[in-house]
Amino acid sequence: MTVELRALEPGQWDNWYGKLERAFGSAREPAEERALWQGLTEFERSIAAWDEDEVVGTAGAFSFGLSVPGGPVVPAAGVTMVSVASTHRRRGVLTSMMRRQLDDVRQRGEPLAVLTASEPGIYGRFGYGVASEQLRLEIDTARVRLALPEGVDGVRLRFVTQEEGRDACEEVYARLVAGRPGMLERRPGWERLPTLHPEEAREGSGALLCVLAEAEGEVRGYTRYAMKAQWGPQGPDGTVVLRDLEALDPVVYAALWRYLFGLDLTSKLVARNRPADEALLHLVSDARRCRPSTRDGLFVRPLDVSAALEARKYTAPVDVVLEVTDPFCPWNEGRWRLSGDSKGAVCGRTADPADLALSVRELGSAYLGGFSLSSLARAGRVRELRGGALTEASVAFRSDVAPWVAHGF
Missing domain, CATH: 3.40.630.30 (Gcn5-related N-acetyltransferase (GNAT))
Known part of the structure; x- marks a missing residue:
């Protein structure tokens, strides 16, 4: 089987969306709802996976601004309309769409990708961490x-x-x-x-x-x-x-x-x-x-660790070296020194010893301040390598206001 990924063309939308509806086990959506989503679709950011003349996978993204701790609004890709036909599961279709999509997000200079998940267990292997609750x-x-x-x-x-x-x-x-x-x-x-x-x-x-x-x-x-x-x-x-x-x-x-x-x-x-x-x-x-x-509410996936961490502000002064693992987007892997406070932050690569070790998934979960690095450490998902670094970073990353996404996409 050879599956080819192509950008969605406007004339293909009805067929493409129909395959999404079928994958979610629902009947055809009301015409008013379909018209809204068709009007919002960004075709250049939408992927169709084709097996010969049949659509067997769908994925899309919306161009959003996402509010982050401290008030800034940061460019983010809103991942949406992801499905794989039941006839083509476990054949790498989803992985190939995620690979193409995240590469595109990076090329566009968006430091974050976000989504709301129909099944939360799917997206962790692609680096998404649950970052808010509803x-x-x-x-x-x-x-x-x-x-x-x-x-x-x-x-x-x-x-x-x-x-x-x-x-x-x-x-x-x-x-x-x-x-x-x-x-x-x-x-x-x-x-x-x-x-x-x-x-x-x-x-x-x-x-x-x-x-x-x-x-x-x-x-x-x-x-x-x-x-x-x-x-x-x-x-x-x-x-x-x-x-x-x-x-x-x-x-x-x-x-x-x-x-x-x-x-x-x-x-x-x-x-x-x-x-x-x-x-x-x-x-x-x-x-x-x-x-x-x-x-679970919003899932967050840092695409550019440096830009993402510099985009937000921190509730307390922090100077910490993070050892980040990210096998799906290896450009993020390595040690990053984050120095920041309530006014802003800088983050760059460093050869200094690491203070905390975590994957990009945990970084996504902590990014909006809704889940503490300390709680992730108690689950064994963050390791403290320098005494006191966990408390320092955990306090700095927290948000006084709980993160929340008001509607799906």
Whole structure:
């Protein structure tokens, strides 16, 4: 068998995407959803694996800006739409696509590649490490109460259509990106993704609604949600299905949650993707009845160790030599001296003795500050070679705000 990798051509998209749908075991997606992804596809960054005249593998990448600790937004490749036909598994198709893709990312000068994984066990061998978590909540709003800050009653809430609210919502989101690592800077066209809600994919919920929150005449927050009507023997028992809730200050944030908790005919609120350090859990009367659970969020893969480590800032002074292994991208292997603090950093090759030894996968996991080098060391994935170096580096790499990616891609 000979499989040939080629850049995707626009006229091949429907066939290519159809093979992706089949690999994920789903029926054809709604036309509205397909149209969105087709419009966002970067064809020069999309790979089709061909066995003669049949597409047997797919992979793509989006050009993103990724927020990193300290506020900078760094160019990153958003790896997406990866699949291999079940007839062609274990024949090196995925490895060949990953090889071509990461070489391309490097040539483009992007220091990072990121993805969200359908199966987390796949990507570690290619150097991706899980770098953030997402929190799921199932809140019993009939029994959980909120402790609200002063000023909540002064927040004005108003309904708008998705089109009417889009610019205001995007402005709020954009102002929040630099303040939380792991968020994606939305490029033109991506503003349509948060409002995508085709009827065929609603799982019994109604239309997507948008509410803006204003204070002193300025839009300072918003929420998008849908309602799923349910009735039991005792009466209404509906569910609020949260899509987004973003706010620029704690008062507006609390006002939006109060609004959602108080919606008529509902007794439950489901949020499938919130930050791991969600402040709501400090406002509720009973966090247990919010049923919090976490799962992996964003995976990070450094493509250029020096550029990646220099791009972010550090919460404490650090001067450490890292011995990095990276068999899939060997240009990263070797010793790197990282010197930095809250103002910036420099990182370059060195012949000095190593202080810590780790693979590029662990470096990816620690990069956004969501997982500590110390916890990775306790798992045997980071080795301390100089006494005190682990604590120094672990403290410096941590982020005061949990990393989080607000939506998939």
